[in-house]
Structure formats: C-alpha cells, structure tokens
Amino acid sequence: MNRNVLVFTEMKGSVLRQVSLEALSLGQKIAGDGSLVAAVFGSQASRYAEVLGQHGADQVMVFADPQFDRYQADIYYHAYRKVIQATNPDVILAGHTVNMKDVAPRIASRFGYGLISDCTNVELNGHDLSFIRPIYAGKAFEKKRFTTENMFVTIRPNNFKAEPSPKVQEVVFCEADNVDVQTVIRDIVLKSTGAIDLAEAKIVISGGRGVKSKEGFGPLNELASVLGGATGASRGACDEGYCDYGMQIGQTGKVITPDLYIACGISGAIQHVAGMSNSKVIIAINKDPEAPIFQIADYGIVGDLFEIVPLLTEEFRRRLAN
Known part of the structure; x- marks a missing residue:
C-alpha cells in the first residue's frame, strides 16, 4: 500500500x-x-x-x-x-x-x-x-x-x-497570498459552552427539563469539572431557557461520541438520542423508571438527580484524590 x-x-x-x-x-x-x-x-x-x-x-x-x-x-x-x-x-x-x-x-x-x-x-x-x-x-x-x-x-x-x-x-x-474575498466578516459572537469543546470532550454531563432551572445545571457543572468533562443539554432544557442553545446535543444540535455520557433528567426523545447514541458508555439518571433513555443506557439510576449527582461528585472527587 x-x-x-x-x-x-x-x-x-x-x-x-x-x-x-x-x-x-x-x-x-x-x-x-x-x-x-x-x-x-x-x-x-x-x-x-x-x-x-x-x-x-x-x-x-x-x-x-x-x-x-x-x-x-x-x-x-x-x-x-x-x-x-x-x-x-x-x-x-x-x-x-x-x-x-x-x-x-x-x-x-x-x-x-x-x-x-x-x-x-x-x-x-x-x-x-x-x-x-x-x-x-x-x-x-x-x-x-x-x-x-x-x-x-x-x-x-x-x-x-x-x-x-x-x-x-x-x-x-509557507507564505499566504493576498485573496480578493467575496465576503467580509465584521464580527463574531462566541457563545461558550465551557472550557472543553463538546464535540471533542471525552466525558459529557447533560441535563434536560428535569434540571428545572438555570441553577439546576450547577450540580452538573460541578460533576463535569471534577471529571474534566463538558456540560451539555437536551433541546427541552434549551427551549425552557435553562441554558444556551450552544449546549444543545441532538439531531438539530451537536452530534457527539464521548467515552462517557451521563444524562441527567433527560427523558430520551428521539431527537436527543440522535446526538449521543454512539457514546461508548451511557449512564441515565431519571426519576421515571419508564423513561425511554433507559432503553439505550448501559447503566441506569432511578432517582432524583439533585440527590444522586452530588453523591457521584463527592465519590469521584474522593477516588480521584486517592
């Protein structure tokens, strides 16, 4: 060859x-x-x-x-x-x-x-x-x-x-040539989703409507920080105004393939699944045991994300410190 x-x-x-x-x-x-x-x-x-x-x-x-x-x-x-x-x-x-x-x-x-x-x-x-x-x-x-x-x-x-x-x-x-450009960019407005690019993050913690508010993303951001990952969201969370659309994962958002994807308060609509179903390991946290997200998850936790996520954060922090 x-x-x-x-x-x-x-x-x-x-x-x-x-x-x-x-x-x-x-x-x-x-x-x-x-x-x-x-x-x-x-x-x-x-x-x-x-x-x-x-x-x-x-x-x-x-x-x-x-x-x-x-x-x-x-x-x-x-x-x-x-x-x-x-x-x-x-x-x-x-x-x-x-x-x-x-x-x-x-x-x-x-x-x-x-x-x-x-x-x-x-x-x-x-x-x-x-x-x-x-x-x-x-x-x-x-x-x-x-x-x-x-x-x-x-x-x-x-x-x-x-x-x-x-x-x-x-x-x-190499020397760059002078180019007669047809379009001139006056300004670029950047909407940051965090220090790590969602598309390239190895670990992604995502929230859906179940986070209930902008403040509800706080525990998710803390877990992502401990694990060195990025925070994402479902379209539902974006539509509710809980976060910026730059964080959206799904068919009309970003399509990602991290090593670990933790879905918090996300039901698992088809549109969202299209953006993360090829993740290597998927963990779902949801109060509804019948939520569709559990059908594609490798591991599922039925419970309140506001109780479970802080516990995971503390356990990961302890293990990483050791």
Whole structure:
C-alpha cells in the first residue's frame, strides 16, 4: 500500500483541535509506505509543527499568518488549494467540523475528489478502503467506497485514537497570498459552552427539563469539572431557557461520541438520542423508571438527580484524590 495523504489540521483559537491528531493517526494507516503531510494555519501554527511530527507527519506545512486565526471561507479555500497543488495527495483527511463542512465540498468539486463525510470507522483490506458513517440520525450505518482515485474524507471527533508515532519531519513555512474575498466578516459572537469543546470532550454531563432551572445545571457543572468533562443539554432544557442553545446535543444540535455520557433528567426523545447514541458508555439518571433513555443506557439510576449527582461528585472527587 502506497498512498500520499494530506491532513488539513484545524485550530480552535490558539489550540490545535484533538481531531486533527486523530486524523493524522488514521492518515498513517492509509498512507502505508507513502507520504503523510500535515498543513496547519494561524498565527500560533508554528507551535504545533513538532506535535504534528510526533503524531506521524513526514512534512508539516505551516501558514503562520494571523489572517487564519478567524475562519473565512475564501481565505482558507485559497490556502487549501495552494497546499493541494503543491502536494498532489491521493487522500485528504480532516475533522468533521463546522468549518470543514463549509469548505470541503468546494474543494472536492474543484479538484475532482470524491467526498465521504462524518466517518466513524475505516476498514483497510489490503489496498481497498471502506468508510463507515452513520445515517438516519444514527439509527443505522452505511459502508461506502470511492469510485474515484482521489479521496476526501472527514472524520467525526472521538472515533479514532490519536497515537503518537514520532518521525523526523520536514517543516516548510509557507507564505499566504493576498485573496480578493467575496465576503467580509465584521464580527463574531462566541457563545461558550465551557472550557472543553463538546464535540471533542471525552466525558459529557447533560441535563434536560428535569434540571428545572438555570441553577439546576450547577450540580452538573460541578460533576463535569471534577471529571474534566463538558456540560451539555437536551433541546427541552434549551427551549425552557435553562441554558444556551450552544449546549444543545441532538439531531438539530451537536452530534457527539464521548467515552462517557451521563444524562441527567433527560427523558430520551428521539431527537436527543440522535446526538449521543454512539457514546461508548451511557449512564441515565431519571426519576421515571419508564423513561425511554433507559432503553439505550448501559447503566441506569432511578432517582432524583439533585440527590444522586452530588453523591457521584463527592465519590469521584474522593477516588480521584486517592
């Protein structure tokens, strides 16, 4: 097997997103004896050249320009096009993020790459590749293969392991061109859901209508803090005004796959389940023993979340301290 693979990494603020390292590890397996190139963008990009090499990149192309600190489709598209023309990859990999959802179809169309998005697994059988992705809001999975020689694949965060594989990489510093942008961004209003990105969090504590108020998220936030996780919510909690819609998990919110998902006061409506059903371990806490969430939960606790969550928090705090 011998393929040339290009990975478009992505920064969130000044921090490299974890899914970029996951894409690099997958890229190593797909490349085989071929080359693996990583491209990184932003004023802090040079900080991560060594990290990308530690995760398998043979070459790192660094665009250390502040114009990449804020996503702008025309600017990023032009830089991506420049990288593709320089490397001529057989396979392009990237995280299935909001930004890549925007620009990936444009790149694939321009360069004649087939595009498979939101992959959660890849099967390698010799030179053949098959890509697994969820459909019908996670109720089923489909296996797809490319009919084109050139492939573009985006992967869902937290589905591939980022495995260090140190290499002596070549670092190439690239100049960004001046681009005649068609759209000008005047301002971006950020709605923070916490220090940890929900899409990449390994542990998520979510609340539904059962939290009863904004203050009801307090115990959930404390548990998330102890476990180093993030706090999410069902649409019901968002509709009630208990939290911001940026925390919403579900078919019309964020789709996540954490290692551990704790649903507190969430009934388990289909819309919500579509956003978290592929979590590796699901724990449900609900006063109603007939709540649908228990049908998909690995572990269920019937009881009042305001009694159970603080007890869990104290027990986890005690065990972690020891």
